[in-house]
Amino acid sequence: MVTVVARLMKGFQVASSSTGIYILVDPFNREDSGVTTYVKLAAEKLTELGLKVEIIQVRDQETIDAFRVRVKAEIAGFKKDIVCIEAPESLAATLLISEKYPIHIRLHCSRSLGAAVQGLSYSQSDVSNEQREISRASYLSSPSWASYFASCALFKFNKVPVVYPNLAPIISAEEERVGDFDVTFVGRFQKLKGITYLAEIVSKLPDLNFAVVCPPTESAVLNGFKNVTFFDGRFMRKSEIYSLSKLVVVPSVFETASMVAIEALAYRCKVVLWQHLGVVEYFDGNSNLVSVPSGDIGSFVSEINDALKKPWGDNGDNISDKLNLAFCEGVAHLLVKKDSKINLVRRPSISIENYLKNLVDSQQEQMKKKKSSTLVRKTRKLIFHPIAFFRDSSEAKYLRRKISERKLKKLIALREEFKFHPDFVEVRQLTSNLVVEPAVGADEAPESDKVLPSRDYCMVIDESGRIEVKVSESKPAGYSTAFMHYEFEDELLVQKIIDDLNEFEDFKYVSSSRMKFGRFNVSEAQSALSIVNRIDVKNKNSLSLLNFIVLLNAPSNICNALRYAGVEQKIILIKTREDLSIDPDSVDGVISTYAEDLKNRKLRRVIRIDEVAGVSLAMRRILQEGFPKKRDMLLPLHIGGVCAFDKADLIDFDEHHHQGIIKIRKTDFTNSRTMMDIYEKVSASIVGIAVLESTYMRYRSLCEAVEAGDPATNLIEACLMDGGLFDVKEV
Known part of the structure; x- marks a missing residue:
């Protein structure tokens, strides 16, 4: 292999000369980022081939705008000739670099494309910046045709990239071992990685044991299944992960390639995955990698059963050597021969191309429907369906909601009386898999005591995606209040607080008919700034229409983000958990069941209560104190x-x-x-x-x-x- 690589790169080395420098730009710089992993491996390989390599990485807490300025300055500061400046299209890190430099854009799947594939909102200005960099680049490459096809559906450009695979780490498979599980899933626990598909697959294979290796998660998608075991992959070696089973599944909605599939094959694990994923292009004819028609759960399940029965097929390939050789050849064709027609990986059929383009297009159409103007929709409804318009007016909705709440209370009262009735037990068993259960490790109430929420949420804050605040101006001004809780908070506690607030006949500002509701599910590791950055100006203005936001057991990053994302809102924190830390600068008031919080001399306002039953009265007190004064003496x-x-x-x-x-x-x-x-x-x-x-x-x-x-x-x-x-x- 070394001789072949040397021959391929000889012309490249001459062209770059001994003073040439190859620059790799990393706008992510995270251990769990595929771009960061690629940059590290590429720097090592290009250095082996005789090139002088420099890496420019984003720093902690550095904004993308500041990073672009620094990239421009560092590029201008290099005294040597620059052979190439390679960067991903995502975040357009090369935006400020002059066109006189040889810019190389590699289509790693931008954040905008990732959002589009999932049907999430994205910034059109980000797309425009990324498209500009793709169009003006001297060199364009892609890790797979799949990445190119999907990118074409979002970005408008006429270039055809040089397609060659990403590098793979050198892996030598260990001796044969028998795992305790049948199937392994490795990856972040999010929609893009196919967790919805995974849940369907697990439900159809109850006799198989699944190992799910991912960062800590509190998602309830798989918590109802007894044949699933979670592992925190941050503290496991690769060899440990891929020794859990002899079969790995990759049900991702989209992947430019798939490092998980490459590693699994290198560790002698079979892989079952969708046929539109980029890594399928790398291993044409490899019997250990089984591709399934996209979205066909039945075929996926069937192939898992078949793969578990068949022995490992010895294809005689060293996975890492094969991919790394193709990478070196791709670089040579791109920078020396400037040949975009070379096929270093198999181009998939036209049906795969159409599937990926339709995937992006269909999700974009769904987003457009979600964003359609409320005014336009209501006006159309008023003109064409006036009866339905007035039937669905806010007054009618209010009456229906109050009736529903009363019915719910009556049903709850009857639940204890009939909980052992045979018909009730049978229905509960049938519906148990449909009820969202708390995450593993959360405080769980008995199943018979669970109450499903019957309220509309005006704001949802999760790990990613744009944060929308759907509130309107309320009257009288200064009294608008929202109540937010953790997505998997004890529902009995939440409902208890809301019910108690409804009991104040002389203080209706906190009744459920006036109160806005929100929920959150964000790890404490996520910074407050990253949350604020996902609230655009329009939604920050909406947030300012709220005068008080009451948060139940919220971490400091949520409190800080909501406090500083607007100008009017005051943050009230209810603390019923001893391990919850309080940042005094992030809250205007605290209601706590713990006496030690009274000793915090930095807290602006703190009310100590003896038990959770006192929350509603303390809320009323702290809100009344903060409401506008007719005469402010x-x-x-x-x-x-x-x-x-x-x-x-x-x-x-x-x-x-x-x-x-x-x-x-x-x-x-x-x-x-x-x-x-x-x-x-x-x-x-x-x-x-x-x-x-x-x-x-x-x-x-x-x-x-x-x-x-x-x-x-x-x-x-x-x-x-x-x-x-x-x-x-x-x-």
Whole structure:
């Protein structure tokens, strides 16, 4: 192989010269990213072939805009000749680089394409930027024809890429071993990886044991199946993963190739997968890789059974060597011969091409239907179906919802009485697989006690995809409230809180008819910024229509994201779990069942309750305190039992520009180096503080601490951080 590669690359080395440099751009830089893995392997292989290779990777917390600027600057800083600048089309990392440089775009499947394949929304500006880079690139390549076909359905370009496979890590299969499972699934637990298909496959093969190797997940898609075992692949060696069974399935909706399939074959595991996945093009005639007509679950299940019965077919190929040789040949054809007609992998039939293009087109059509204007739809309904329009009006919906809620309460009351009736038990058994169960490790209520939610959610925050906030302006202004909970939160707890809020006959602002609802399912590892970035301007404006967002056991990243994604909303956190950490800067108020939270001197407002039953009353209290005041009066804080204000101090106070008055002794701030230094000096020199009633209620815990003798540092810091201003007077 070495001799062949040297012969293929000889002309390339001469063309690049000893001073030439090959640059690889990685806009992801994550261990679980296929692009990052490719960049690492490509750098090693190209270095072996005598090239000088440099990698430019995005840094932690660096935005794509900042990364593009840095890429441009680093490219301009290279003193040597640049042979090639290779980057994926995704995120258009080369956007600012001049066309005088030899740009090589490799179609790794952009995020926009991944979203389109799943029927998710994506940014049209991102597509335009990525299409621009594809069109102006000096060189264009693709890991498979599948990637090219799917890209053609989203991007408009006339170039045909040089198609050659991605590199594969050097793998030497270990000795024969017998796994404890029949079938293994490896990959992120998301729609793109085919988990919906996987659930169907598992349900049709109850006698087989499935190993699911993925990062920790709380999805309920497979939790109802007793023949599924989850493994955290982050802490397993590849050899451990592929020794779980002798068969690996790849039911992905789309893959440019599939590193999982390549690794599985290298470790002598058979693979069953859809025929439209790119890796099928690499192994034409390999009996250990079985492709199935796309979307045909019956055939997939049948091939799994057949593959388990057949012995391993010795095809005599070293998987890694074969793919790496094809990669080197592809690079040579691309950069030296500039030949796009070379076929280094098998081009699939026209039916595969049509399937992939239709897959993208059909999902885009679905997205267009979802995004159709509400006004247009309602106007059309009013014109052509006026009876249905008024029948479905908000008033009618309100009445139907109230009737449904009452019926539900009556049914719940009857459930205990009839739970052992034979017909009830039979129905429950038949429907048990249809009920969404809590994730493995979550607090589970007995099945007979589960209550399915009967409410509309205006906001859903999950791991990926655009976050939409479907709320409208409410009257009176300043009273709009939303209640959010974890997707797999104990439904009895959620329903208990909502039912208790409906009992306040004299306080209807928190009844389920007025309350907006939302749910979230985001890992704490995801940053608040990444969540905020998925809320566009329109939805941020909608979010600002909410005055209070009450979150049940939400992690700090969710609280921070919602607090800083808008300007009006105040965040109230309900804490009923001891292990939940609180970021004081992310919440305006806390309702906690734990006494130690009272000791947190940074919290603006904290209410301690003895049991969960007190949540609704505490919510009412904290919301009433925060609702608009008809007359917002100044309230002096009694420091050391003394009020330092008289009537003259309060005359001409401008409540539209200031939230309070601070009287301080004359103080020298010249040696202050940070804002905290200033806060502490102001606090030490305070003679008196007076704040508006609304401000006092918002920061009640901090105000009470000051009146009890604590320094005012935390109060001043919190007010200024939230945009409040004091009228400071020296005495």
